[in-house]
Amino acid sequence: MIKRLSILGSTGSIGTSALDVVMLHPDLFDVRVLAAATNIDLLARQIRVFKPETVVVLDEIHAARLADLLAGGPVPEILFGDSGYARGANHEKVDLVLLAMVGAAGLLPAIAAIEARKEVALANKETLVMAGDLVMGLARKNKVSILPVDSEHSAIFQCLAGNQARDLKKIFLTASGGPFLHTPQKEFSAIKPEHALSHPTWSMGHKISIDSATLMNKGLEIIEAVHLFDLSIDQVEVIVHPQSIVHSMVGFNDGSVMAQMGVPDMRTAIALAFSWPHRLTLDLDFPDFTALGGLVFERPDSSRFPSIGFAVEACRQRGTLPAVMNAANEIAVQAFLTARIDFSGIFTMVEKTMALHQRVDDPTLSDILEADKWARQTALALI
Structure with missing residues (x-):
């Protein structure tokens, strides 16, 4: 059909x-x-x-x-x-x-x-x-x-298939680390939009490319995962994996870990969402594991990239704070792309906007939209 x-x-x-x-x-x-x-x-x-x-x-x-x-x-x-x-x-x-x-x-x-x-x-x-x-x-x-459809959440979805939700203990969201994974913080002020848009493994639009460079993309994915898979924030861990071969992993109560792997190509996750529970034939090769030699994992540097911390705090407080964080980030990314703030200014704008917000608990849709509007106005004023 x-x-x-x-x-x-x-x-x-x-x-x-x-x-x-x-x-x-x-x-x-x-x-x-x-x-x-x-x-x-x-x-x-x-x-x-x-x-x-x-x-x-x-x-x-x-x-x-x-x-x-x-x-x-x-x-x-x-x-x-x-x-x-x-x-x-x-x-x-x-x-x-x-x-x-x-x-x-x-x-x-x-x-x-x-x-x-x-x-x-x-x-x-x-x-x-x-x-x-x-x-x-x-x-x-x-x-x-x-x-x-996000590759990380599709990976988790696939790892959970055929398993009991009650057996899930933890998920591991992998992050490429973006183009500035090992760039010293003192050099952030010299980063230009064209540098941030040059992602090492994925081909993406401007907004998501900048979010990947600041690791805000991973912060957003933390909150998304909490809602999609009915998790607590303490059940989500971010791991930097520059090769982008392991798209994410799930840890179970018995200590076993399941990973979903593949070449970094969004058509895999899209096709699966379109055809689930079936898999479509795609013109994609498997990763060349022997050429890789090994898979690298490391912890994200929260001092240079505080976005994950912003997201964890927003997820703990809930209410309208996640919407405020998201809106402030959208304004900050656009300001960076148009050279009105530098790269580090993205973090500053998001942090200050979140700090100024009076959170609404159990918000209606109207409350969320109003918080989004307020955050955009506030972030623009901060510029």
């Missing part, structure tokens, strides 16, 4: 990889919805290939430009804005929604998909960082499966 897909974030690294998977298995998938923000040229090319019924863009200006690019050929329904993304998520002719939008923008479409009882392939970790309790509660209420 063909699975009908909505791909929200189709022009990003996850979205384009997902469409590669569809191209490899056109007999299994039908793309009904594509959504992007402003990369209209690439979206137009994707539309010509995959012929979706509905597409979504950031605003009316980009919608008009897309319509002009598609003139002379079939033009799908073109929507824009928050209502458009919600429509892309709860589309009646869609079975599975891939949430690959960047940042806080993924939260409302995630809720729309869950409330419409669509199967969700989650690549937008910010959704669970901002509103994990609320989102997972909605998923349970609506009996919606949330299948992880």
Whole structure:
């Protein structure tokens, strides 16, 4: 049976990889919805290939430009804005929604998909960082499966398959360490955006590349894992693994540890989320273990990279603090990319914004969105 897909974030690294998977298995998938923000040229090319019924863009200006690019050929329904993304998520002719939008923008479409009882392939970790309790509660209420697409969470998901949840003792989230793993802290002020965007093992978009360089990406993944797998924060440990061959590990009560390994390619996790419990054939090789010689693991340096500590504290306090941390980080990353702050300034802005926040416990969606707005305004003021 063909699975009908909505791909929200189709022009990003996850979205384009997902469409590669569809191209490899056109007999299994039908793309009904594509959504992007402003990369209209690439979206137009994707539309010509995959012929979706509905597409979504950031605003009316980009919608008009897309319509002009598609003139002379079939033009799908073109929507824009928050209502458009919600429509892309709860589309009646869609079975599975891939949430690959960047940042806080993924939260409302995630809720729309869950409330419409669509199967969700989650690549937008910010959704669970901002509103994990609320989102997972909605998923349970609506009996919606949330299948992880982050390589680390997919690895944990695979290691847990066939095991009892009560036997899980600990998870080990692996981190590449980014491009500045061994860079002295005194040299951080000289780091330029182009240096931070050059990841040693993964090909990713700008935001996630900077998050990887600061290890904030791993901080966000800690919070995501706590919600996805119903863990306490003390059951999660981050280990730096520069080769990115071991995608994560699970430790059980009997002392055994299971690891999921593979070459660093997001198509593996995407294909699994699309086809679970089956595995699709992909044009990927196995790691060359003999060439590796050995696998390297080390502890993250919390003094040079305090992002993991920020995330652990936000996860312990819960409430609106994780949403504030996430929003402040998004503003800080953008400020770094536009040369308004230096690399170390990202840590400073996040820490100061979190310290200024008056946490709301057991927040509603409105509380979370208000905290997100407050954090953005506060972080901008700090610049």
